[in-house]
Amino acid sequence: MEFKPYLKKLTPYPPGKTVDEIRRELAIEGPVYKFNSNENPLGPSRKVVKVIKELAKTVHLYPEASYIELKKALAEKWGLSPENFVLGNGSNEVIELVFKALVNPGDEVLVSQPSFLMYEKFAQIYGAKVKTVPLDKDLKHHIPGLLKKLSRKTKVIFLDHPNNPTGSVLGPKDWGLLFKNLPENVLVVIDEAYGEFIENPEVPIGIEFLQNGFNVLVLRTFSKAYGLAGLRLGYGMAEKNLVKVLDALRQPFNLNLFAYKAGLAVLNDQAYLKKSQKVVKEGRKYLTYELSALGFKVYPSEANFIMVDFGKFCETIYQSLLKKGLLLRPLKPYGFPNALRITIGLPEQNKILVEAIKDLLG
Ligand SMILES: Cc1ncc(COP(=O)(O)O)c(C=O)c1O
Structure with missing residues (x-):
């Protein structure tokens, strides 16, 4: 073998x-x-516990494969349409879908060092080359450094925002510099696993770039602010053509019944x-x-x-x-x-x- x-x-x-x-x-x-x-x-959330207890009686049935109710609820929350959402077994799965869709063996992805370890892990699994750029002196993503490492083989830049493990964020100028200099064919994955905890109103968030037509995939998770880490539920928001491909690559029923319905319940628990x-x-x-x-x-x-x-x-x-x-x-x-x-x-x-x-x- x-x-x-x-x-x-x-x-x-x-x-x-x-x-x-x-x-x-x-x-x-x-x-x-x-x-x-x-x-x-x-x-x-108490609403989640209630829903899970009720669902226990129906675990012999597959969930509804389209997950449309959850997509609709998210669309309403973000002012987008359901076709802008791909749902994952944790946002981790959506990261993997990006590799499945866009990254061939030998292609390059750019990541900061340090950042969430799964970007590199998936790159290894899919045979991609990882180019790393150290965080800057304030331990933020070093945008000029990342731009310098771009090549014709670069397919994706992964930016966890806030960064894990430092908790740092980028300002409007950093994002401006990135998008001004980035070729349109390079996807920027803005991983906002901790986005709900950003307090500084001057820090831009990914949805703004999506709405302005930039080539971004914004990731969010239910594992942190929504308290569903054990159920595994996350999602990506992007323009419809990208979502269509990512959605076609996921396994049928990638969200289990509990994750699907608990996600809906906790979205209703402001x-x-x-x-x-x-x-x-x-x-x-x-x-x-x-x-x-x-x-x-x-x-x-x-x-x-x-x-x-x-x-x-x-x-x-x-x-x-x-x-x-x-x-x-x-x-x-x-x-x-x-x-x-x-x-x-x-x-x-x-x-x-x-x-x-x-x-x-x-
Ligand atoms: C930056 C970042 N992205 C993504 C994830 C994955 O989260 P999950 O797969 O639970 O949605 C984590 C988990 O800790 C994380 O820190």
Whole structure:
């Protein structure tokens, strides 16, 4: 048996540990606090739980294949039409559809380093060449650097916005520079997995570029602000011709029944979304203030997490907190050996974290 040659370099995605894994590995019996995977600390919307209970009786049936109700609800939310939406088993799946549709082995994709690891992972799987550009000095996407790396083989630029793991965003000038200099045939994937948490009104969001006719695919997910990470639901918005191809490439029934109906339910729960946003905005401020006061560098973030440079204390803090059931995300795989990524929790959880770090520092 001979595997595709470009699969030789493939390494698995390093996911954040689950509560069960931590309990098993460290024999922790008390509470476990997940600050490691950017999930929603509120738990699911009550409307979602209700719908799921009702649906349990119908799991022997396939869902409706067109997912039209959800597409209509999204179209209404964004002022687009249902034909502008492709739905995925997590926004991850929509990223993969982009590779299936546009990227041949040997083609190039541009990504920032660091950014969400799945762009590179899919590039490896599809035999594409990844050209990486380090973030700029403010840890934002370096637009001039990305433009310099363009070639005739470039098919797609992936920009997570806010960036994962730094939480940084781009201003109008950065976007202006990008679109002024980009050939029309290069697709810009604007990955707004954390878009609902952007607080600064001057930060442009992807829909504006889509409405202005630029060649973009805007990604959103229900995993973060909508609290459905375990169900796997995300979507892309783009012009109709692109959506038609992406939609034709997905598996029939790629969304399971629960994800489809839960998505509809939580879109109708405006109070849940508002609460998610409030928890993140207030928690982000609190943690930034407290950890900065302890002398650590906290990077500005518009996402539901912050990146913190703990310097020489990083490994000790990570390991000691882990033993106490407080899980943070080490950023060594992202190129920041002294930094940890902290998902914003509920106010009481954030306080427990700060107190635990203070305790450690004596
Ligand atoms: C930037 C970014 N994009 C996409 C995803 C994928 O999210 P999902 O597949 O859960 O929609 C994540 C997950 O953490 C992410 O950080």
